[in-house]
Amino acid sequence: MTEYSGVVEVRLDINNEIKKTEIRPSETLLYVLRNRLGLTGAKPGCENGDCGACTVLIDNMPIKSCLMLAVEAVGRKILTVEGLKDAPAQKAFVEKNAFQCGYCTSGFLMVCHSLSINHPKADDKRISEWLQSNICRCTCYEEITAAAKSILSR
Amino acid sequence: MIPFDFDYYKPSAILDAVNLFYKLKAENKTPVYYGGGTEIISRARVGNIRFDSVIDIKNIAECACLNIENERINIGSAVELNKITESNVFPLLADTVKRIADHTVQCKITLGGNILGNIKYKEGILPLMLADAKVSILDQTGRKELNINEFFNKKPMIEEGQLLEKFSIDKKLADSPWYHCKEVKMEKIDYPLITVAAIRYRRGLRLAVSGLLEYPFRSAEIESIINNNQFDLDRDFNNIINALQGAVIKDKSSDKYRLFVLKKLLKAILREI
Amino acid sequence: MINIDISRKEAWDKVSGKAKYAGDYVFPGMLFAALYLSKYPHALIKSINLDKAYAVEGVISIVTGDKFNALCGSVLKDRPPLAIDRARYYGEPVAIVIADNEMAANAAAALIEAEYEELPIVESPTAAIMPDAFLLHKVEDYEKAVDDVHPQKGANISTKIKIRKGDINKGFKEAAYIEEATFCLPQSDHIAMETRCAVCEIMADGSVNIMTSSQSPFSVRQQLSKIFKIEEGKIRVHVPLVGGGFGGKSAVFQEILAYIASYSVNGRAVKLALMREQDIICAPCRMGLDAKIKFGMDKEGYFKAAEMVYLVDSGAYCDISPKIAQAIAVDGTGPYNIENVYCDSMSVYTNHPYVTAYRGFGHESYTFCIERVVDKLAKKAAMDPFELRLKNCIRYENFTPTQVKLNESNMGNLEACLNMLKSIVDWREDNRVISRNDKIIAKGISAFWKTTNTPSDAVSGAVLTFNSDGGANLTVGVVEYGQASKTHLAQILAEKLSMNPGRINVNIDVRTENAPEHWKTVASLTNYLAGRAVLNAAEDALRQLKALASVALRCPVEDLDIENERVFIKHNPEYFIGFQDLVHGLKYADGNNYGGQIIGRGGFGMSHLTKLAEDSGKGKPGHEWTTGAQEVEIEYDKNNHKYKILKAVTVLDIGKSLNPGIDKGIVKGGMSMALGIGSREKFVYRDCRTENTSLRTYKVYHKEYDAPAFIVEFVETPNKESPYGSRAFSEHGIIGIHAALANALSAAAGCEIDTLPLDGEAIWQLMEADK
Structure with missing residues (x-):
């Protein structure tokens, strides 16, 4: 049985690198990414699972990292916005002006990236369902939707 | 950030989990079983709950099962909602859980967590009520199998330390004509004003509702009113109201409006199935 | 280089996680602060027990209001950074815990115990100005930070602005139609995705380094200088990218608390990052508005007189509310040429959270009232709401309520905006309201204007x-x-x-x-x-x-x-x-x-701006007026009173669009916020306690499957004194959309919808009341 108590050292597979770090079992993945690993692309917009600004991919599926303990992510593949390298979603977001202040952008990008991996032919309904997980306060979502559609082979 | 420390255990054997719970308890610890953890984390953050040990059950094969065996559908308590939706083994359940929280959170919330959590709506239970699901629970004395109405009556009938293992559903019932509708105040991603789930089985209509009373329910009395040959919604709606076992929720939306919405939904159900 | 589509300068930083916001920075040895907030909307704080909080390992210091006996405010100095003896809103900061880790700071803040003695609450601006209302402040004792604020002695009024133009009695005598309406619009919140954050360190020489998420770094410097008596140049404010502001981060708020926190630990660097729940209930929010509007119109359909009373719900402290009340007063007729105007606009204290600037600066509130009244007048006189607006819309050579003469440089061309809107939405008598079985498709329009209301020495x-x-x-x-x-x-x-x-x-x-x-x-x-x-x-x-x-x-x-x-x-x-x-x-x-x-x-x-005359309001409050016209098209379901927004349109005179793709996106963002205000956003209070304190319960607009079409078009009448003719446009998309929505819904449902926000239940209630 896996067991963690007190301050423990774990190995996390993040962006195809194995990161050794000390954590406490009560720390969320969001906290560990930001405060222990310096990966601040995931944002603490609400820490309640409502806004999606902290979304990362766990085994290619979107997860709100504020609602996951870091210990839960041990042994799984974590992808954060910092792990994207010229991904189609990034280019699409730039081309479509799919952000203003940029604070929600990492989260939306990760949702779109996951969508393109898991449902490359997603229809409008599925695109909406996935994008509804996140809040953007600056745009009207039109540009984000256009960016999402542009990277799917529809 | 959760403002307190706890230990984390992730057993793979179901008995290890149960035994660990009682062992920690005996050591005067406060353990909790942990599925998706979405509610545990958010409530812990704001200081609504406190515990010192977490027993994550997601590695336990029985709790993570999602299959069909001998014409019965098995869904473990630690199965994430999005997996239920994608598998579509029980279409009514798939549709119901697809409207709990949002898609990303559905990748984390488990069926057991939705039903055992603190939030009153527990919409995941509605299809299970309609399909006469069997519920298996483990404790120190062994495994028990309960009927859904034994397991859930206004609240889950589960004692501290008991582990919810899985639900098992007769495929025939799961394949019956069904209807699901969640009405919200305005924003789609929200708690329900009213959620109704219904199936038609052997010509009888079965109906379960969340958002109307303080707890989700299925009422034999209301079903007998609706299944009466002479049933007329406009005339008999008051009888349905009178058959309610508790007060209609008033916060966020008025009780009268919730009843107005309920009536519209009943009309739709009668039209659709 | 003008009127071309190029990407934002910082675009690639924002899609790679490299863009840094205040909360992303970590400093060696940084300490963490957490707030303890008032549990009552109005109470005397009899005692505070810090013993249990201090017992938490890692806690270094705890500061309460009595240690900093200074009042702050950029208009009227009425607010203690930490409540002193008395809390005036639910969520007011009462104490700050500083610890060497975040967990300890939060755990300790939760262990602070205070004894309160409840006081009567003031629940609305209308109640606040009643003669027997409980007084929340002794306004006459407060120091003014600017000289054009007019607190009313012995009243809950932080300013009163009077607009007197023409002869109001004569105007109403000429009127064949008179329309009166009252409105109570709720407070709401900015909900910038980044919550407020500041890190403060005080150096050995007393100089101060502050990093903050602020729209006003120079105000932070100036205010800290005044409050804590530090030379301005010794305060260094660093603002990295900010995760949304919408006016909310123009108030100096978390920086003062961060300074106090750092001061209490010998100047060590302290980070104060507000949790979302605290950002919602504790930090300044958006105004509410109680309004009474009376319009007089002659037989030909010309507006002859406008009489308005505006009461801005400023909450417990006034912050910039007196200036919002003033901004409402100067444009408070809406964009119409009316010779006889009588307006009292006041900022009023209540026991709600205090408010600050919000996108639209009050225009998104009063415009709702005016545009509803204009539609009511059209209905009363059986006129086309579009023709009525066109007939009365303000034009060059007209005078504003504060008697500024308008020309084609200092004002956009509203008539052109209206006409362009008309053709885009195909506005015709026979298609404004179309019935299809249980569904009604209806259009509603609104017109707006807004001047900039800057200090004359900005x-x-x-x-x-x-x-x-x-x-x-x-x-x-x-x-x-x-x-x-x-x-x-x-x-x-x-x-x-x-x-x-x-x-x-x-x-x-x-x-x-x-x-x-x-x-x-x-x-x-x-x-x-x-x-x-x-x-x-x-x-x-x-x-x-x-x-x-x-x-x-x-x-x-x-x-x-x-x-x-x-x-x-x-x-x-x-x-x-x-x-x-x-x-x-x-x-x-x-x-x-x-x-x-x-x-x-x-x-x-800024040049040639003047303060308003206290008796008439005469004066020049801004260098230009941006104008625009908006439309919302809805599909209303007669059976369940729910509705779907099909389309939202804005036509705005932008003078010159520098970057049309980005500029349209910014206007659409404002429209989206307005649909939020129109359909779901408000603070829910129970006895002045905010109930919807998280994004779970405070709902903002999400992506929708059948999302409305957002359409933005620009008229371009250059402002001759502005670079390449450009006009202010970024916030304006918000101003009239919810008014257009209510006008469309009123037409569809056949009842007068004067409340916000509008969900199915709100309309059902109005229809039930009408029965």
Whole structure:
């Protein structure tokens, strides 16, 4: 049985690198990414699972990292916005002006990236369902939707 | 950030989990079983709950099962909602859980967590009520199998330390004509004003509702009113109201409006199935 | 370089996680602060017990209000940074815990125990101005931070603005139709995605380093200087990218608390990052409005008289509310030509959370009231709501309520906006309301205007330096929170220097110690205020470049022109010299250097603005009025009273769009916020306690499957004093959309819908009441 108590050292597979770090079992993945690993692309917009600004991919599926303990992510593949390298979603977001202040952008990008991996032919309904997980306060979502559609082979 | 420390255990054997719970308890610890953890984390953050040990059950094969065996559908308590939706083994359940929280959170919330959590709506239970699901629970004395109405009556009938293992559903019932509708105040991603789930089985209509009373329910009395040959919604709606076992929720939306919405939904159900 | 689509300067940083916001920075040895907030909306704080909190390992200090007996406020100094003896709203900061880790700070804050004695609560501005209302403040004792604020002695009123134009009695006598209506619009919140955050460190010499998520770094410097008696130059404010502001981060708030926290631990660096729940209940929010409107119209359909009472619900402290009340007063007739105007606009204390600037600066509130009244008048006189607006819309040569004469430079062309809107939405008598079985498709429109309401002495500045390869660096004091100012300013500079905007680097972070002062990044004013400064800096650099080039090219200065980083002789362009050979001095083959470094400097300040006369309101509150017209089309379901928004349209006179793709997106963002205000956003109070304290229960607009079509078109009537004719436009998309929504719904449902927000239940209630 896996067991963690007190301050423990774990190995996390993040962006195809194995990161050794000390954590406490009560720390969320969001906290560990930001405060222990310096990966601040995931944002603490609400820490309640409502806004999606902290979304990362766990085994290619979107997860709100504020609602996951870091210990839960041990042994799984974590992808954060910092792990994207010229991904189609990034280019699409730039081309479509799919952000203003940029604070929600990492989260939306990760949702779109996951969508393109898991449902490359997603229809409008599925695109909406996935994008509804996140809040953007600056745009009207039109540009984000256009960016999402542009990277799917529809 | 959760403002307190706890230990984390992730057993793979179901008995290890149960035994660990009682062992920690005996050591005067406060353990909790942990599925998706979405509610545990958010409530812990704001200081609504406190515990010192977490027993994550997601590695336990029985709790993570999602299959069909001998014409019965098995869904473990630690199965994430999005997996239920994608598998579509029980279409009514798939549709119901697809409207709990949002898609990303559905990748984390488990069926057991939705039903055992603190939030009153527990919409995941509605299809299970309609399909006469069997519920298996483990404790120190062994495994028990309960009927859904034994397991859930206004609240889950589960004692501290008991582990919810899985639900098992007769495929025939799961394949019956069904209807699901969640009405919200305005924003789609929200708690329900009213959620109704219904199936038609052997010509009888079965109906379960969340958002109307303080707890989700299925009422034999209301079903007998609706299944009466002479049933007329406009005339008999008051009888349905009178058959309610508790007060209609008033916060966020008025009780009268919730009843107005309920009536519209009943009309739709009668039209659709 | 103007009117072209280029990406934001910081675009790739924002899609790679590299863009940094205040909360992303960590400093060695940094401590963490957590707030303990009032549990009552109005109470005396009898005692505070800190024993249990201090017992938490890692806690270093806890500060309560009695330790800092100073009042703050940018208009009227009425607010203690930490409540002293008395809390006036639920969620008011009462104590700050400082600990060496975040967990300890939060755990300790939860263990603070205070004993309260409840006081009567004031639940609305209308109740607050009743003669027997409980007084929340002794306003007459407060020091004014500006001289044009008028607190009313013995009342819960922090300012009262009077507009008296023409003869109101005469106006109503000429009226054949009179329409009166009252409105109570709720408070709501900015919900910028980044919650407020500040990190403060006090150096050994007493100087202060603050990093903060603020729209107003120079106000932070000025206010801290005044409150804590520190020389301004000793306060260094650093603002990196900001995750949305919408006015909410123009108030100086978390910085004061962070300073107090750092001070209590001998100046060590302390970070105060508000949790979302605290950002919602504790930090300043958006105003509520109680209004009474009376319009008189003659037989031909001309507005003859307008009488308005506006009560801004400022909450427990006034912050900038007196200025919002003033902004409402100066434009409070809506964009209509009315000769006889009588308006009292007040900011009023209640026991709600206190408010600050919000996108629209009050216009998004009063416009709802006016535009509903205009539709009611149209209905009463059986006129087309569009024709009625067109007939009365304000035009050149007309006078505003504060008696400013309008011309085609200082105001957009509203008539042109209305006409363009009419053709875009195909507005016709026979298709305004269409019934299809249980569904009704209906259109509603609104018109708006807004002036900038800046202090008459607001300033900006720009510094321009060059690199040895000829590229340019622009330094401004403008904060970037998504409005694309850095990109717009690069375009303005690029156009002026005839160079590629990609070769212009603009400082993203603002540091007050080296950026020239920029009043505040608010009021959609940056392209004008900072843009003019940039043009001045460019002129200054051009003059220097030409002077030096004239030496190099051995020709008179007037023969020279500049393009693509080259200075060349106009009639003989093959004679040229590149910027790289000029900007750090002219280099001769023998090693001589002449001319030093070229640095362009540009300052700019508002001019010709005046304070309003106290008795009549006469005065000039802004340099221009932006105008626009909006439409919302809905599908309403008669059976369940739910509705779907099909389309939202804005036509706005932007003067000149610098970057149409980005500019339209910004306007659409405002429209989306307005649909939120129109359909779901408000604070729910139970006895003045905020109930919807998280994004789970405070709902903002999400992506929808059947999302409305957002359409934005621009009219372009140049403002002659603004860079390339551009007008303020960034916040304006929000102003009239919810009014258009209510007008559409009223037409569809056949009842008068004067409340917000409008969900199915709200309309059902009105229909039930009508029965």
